[in-house]
Amino acid sequence: MDKKTQLKFATICARENHVTDNGSPHILPIHASSAFSYESIDASIEVFSGQQEGYVYSRYGNPTVSSVQEKLATLETIDLPDEGFCVMTSSGMSAISTLASSLLKAGDALLTSTNLYGGTSEVFSKIVANNGVEVIYVDFNDEELLSEKIQSHTNIKLIYFETPTNPTLSCLDIRKITDIAKANNILTAIDNTFATCYLQRPLTLGVDIVIYSTTKFLNGHGNSIAGAIIGRDPHHRKAIWTSMKLLGTNCNPFDAWLVHNGLKTLPLRMDKHCSNALTLAQYLENHSKVKKVNYPGLESFTDHHIATKQMSQFGGMLSFELDGDLNDAKRFMDSTQLASITSTLGNTDTLLLHPATSSHLNIPKDIRLSDGITDGLIRVSVGIEDIEDIIEDFELGLR
Numbered sequence: 001m002d003k004k005t006q007l008k009f010a011t012i013c014a015r016e017n018h019v020t021d022n023g024s025p026h027i028l029p030i031h032a033s034s035a036f037s038y039e040s041i042d043a044s045i046e047v048f049s050g051q052q053e054g055y056v057y058s059r060y061g062n063p064t065v066s067s068v069q070e071k072l073a074t075l076e077t078i079d080l081p082d083e084g085f086c087v088m089t090s091s092g093m094s095a096i097s098t099l100a101s102s103l104l105k106a107g108d109a110l111l112t113s114t115n116l117y118g119g120t121s122e123v124f125s126k127i128v129a130n131n132g133v134e135v136i137y138v139d140f141n142d143e144e145l146l147s148e149k150i151q152s153h154t155n156i157k158l159i160y161f162e163t164p165t166n167p168t169l170s171c172l173d174i175r176k177i178t179d180i181a182k183a184n185n186i187l188t189a190i191d192n193t194f195a196t197c198y199l200q201r202p203l204t205l206g207v208d209i210v211i212y213s214t215t216k217f218l219n220g221h222g223n224s225i226a227g228a229i230i231g232r233d234p235h236h237r238k239a240i241w242t243s244m245k246l247l248g249t250n251c252n253p254f255d256a257w258l259v260h261n262g263l264k265t266l267p268l269r270m271d272k273h274c275s276n277a278l279t280l281a282q283y284l285e286n287h288s289k290v291k292k293v294n295y296p297g298l299e300s301f302t303d304h305h306i307a308t309k310q311m312s313q314f315g316g317m318l319s320f321e322l323d324g325d326l327n328d329a330k331r332f333m334d335s336t337q338l339a340s341i342t343s344t345l346g347n348t349d350t351l352l353l354h355p356a357t358s359s360h361l362n363i364p365k366d367i368r369l370s371d372g373i374t375d376g377l378i379r380v381s382v383g384i385e386d387i388e389d390i391i392e393d394f395e396l397g398l399r
Contacts, residue, residue, distance in 0.1 A: 030257045031063045060245050064253035068260045069228075072218075075263075076197045076230045079204045085237040086230045087244050088251035088259075092193065092213025095227030095249075097123055099189060099209060100158075102243040103236070106132025108157040111149060111186075113140055115371045117166040118360040120191070124160075140172045143180070150184050162191040164307070167319045167355045167379040168372045169194075169294040171303035174310055178206030193217070193346075198270045200311045203232060214259045216346030217316065220269050224258035226251045269348065269384055273316025276390060277382040283391050284320045289398050291376065292321040317345060319355075319379045326375035329354055331397075333378065338385070338393035345381035350390055353379040 007015075036055040038044040047054035055061050069086040077084035089095045100123075104110060112124060114137050129135045138149045140161055150156055159181050163172040174190065181188045189209040190202045196217045202210050212218060212228040219226070229240050244250055274297075281295035293300075296307035297314030307314055322328045333341055339350040343358060353359060355373050363373075382390065 028064060028067055028257060028260055030253050031058075032253055033062075034058050058253065059248060059250050062253045062256075064260075065251050065256040068256040068263075071260065071263060072212075072214075072228050073230055076201065076203055076210060077232065078197075079201055080232070082232060084203065084230055084232045085234070086228055087237065087240045088214070088256055089227040089229065089244060089249045090251055090255075091225050092191075092211070092215060092227040093119055093123060095211050095213070095229050096120055096191075097127060098240060098243050098247060098249045099211065099229055100124075100128045100133070101131075101247065102239040103158055103187060103209075104128065104131075104133045107155060109134040109136055109153050109155040110158050110160060111136045111138060111153070111156045112160045113137060113162075113165075114363075114367050115165045115168065115170055116162055117191070118355070118363050120162075121363055140177060143176065146177075146180060150180065150186065156184075156186055159186055159188045160190075161188075162194070163200075163310075164194045164296055164303075164315060164317065166191075166194065166317075167294075167353070167359065167377065169296055169301075169303075169315075169317060169319060170372075171296055171306040171310075173306050174202055174205040174207060182206060194315050194317050195311060196266065196270060198266055199274070199313050199315060203230070205310060208233065209236065215344065217270065217273070218266065218346075219259045219262035220266065220346055220348060221258070221262055222344060222347040224255040226255040226259055270313070270316065272384040273382055274313040276384065276387045277316045277318050277380075278314065279387050280380070280382055280390055280394070281318050281320075283394070284318075287398060289323055290320050291323040294319045294321075294372075316382045317380070318382065319377055321372075321374055322376040322378065324376050326356070329376050329378055333397065335397040335399070336393050337396060338389060339380075345379075347381065348384050350383035350385060350393070351381040353381075355379055 035057050046052040065088055069088050073084040073086040089098055110133055124135045136149060136153055138146055140146060161172055178188050187208045189211060190207050191211045192202055193213045193216050209231045214226045214228050278297045281293050281298050284290045285293045295301055295318040296304060333352050339352050342351050345351055355377055356375050360368050360373050
């Protein structure tokens, strides 16, 4: 039945074309297939039973996704002697929830901070806690209190933190936290979305698991939603992959392919994001209508010395507090013309967000204020436009 004339019209429509073998694609293909076929039932049995490597179903694994996972793991472990693993998920939030379901069970405790992305705080308090996991909060800058919490809660199995944090850019000493965790046989996980592995490599500083919303800087173009969980321990990989498979939090091949496309220009983009952010932060720091600027690259920033130790550059994110109230913040954001008001970050263009009325809307006000998220705080994802145009746009808002 090799000749199309031997097949009826409806059959030709329904069947796949034969693969041509006289050339390999130069660009990673999108394997848009839900399932995979085999030459024989014995070949199928060997793959299903794990005797042979192969693909079964795209919820379990897909060639496009696998290729991008391999690249992400290689980038994250480039300074390390052994290979790592990466499990891609459907979003950054699904990466966090998949990790929690993989490593924590009822009766365990999670040690974290209130100074997190609002969505992360909510998944811990509304989902993880409801599954019988105790969520304990601590100020990671207080080493004595951190040690006390660990000693008084022997059920702590995972320490989770961000650095730089969203949206105040606070920086935590990664090595100090991991040293304390390892001394007490506790796993650590970090959200490295703001910095990316180009600027900061937590695995080299002792962290066990790195989380990403690849939607942001790793992709860099605002056209896909995906997440990644990266580590080094094969046992962690198996547990995380199993949770991803059974919960259905897998990444799809098209979104993985878009992340792969974005990674090609990651160093070029991040260099420009960083240089523009530093220049904008310096401009804002000297403006009479700005009360405070949060940017790790400023020498005046509280955590500048920590950032200098563990970051090669200081990133494309900053936040600043206007010398005013909510109305002043709204007036600034409505007056700019180049920057976009949007709920994401890490794109090539400059983006504005008002945390108190968006990302941290559901965080209790007293906690929000204690973390420095006031009504006058504006988060900026600094783009790669010409810096003179960005500053001119901000001048419109600050008039």
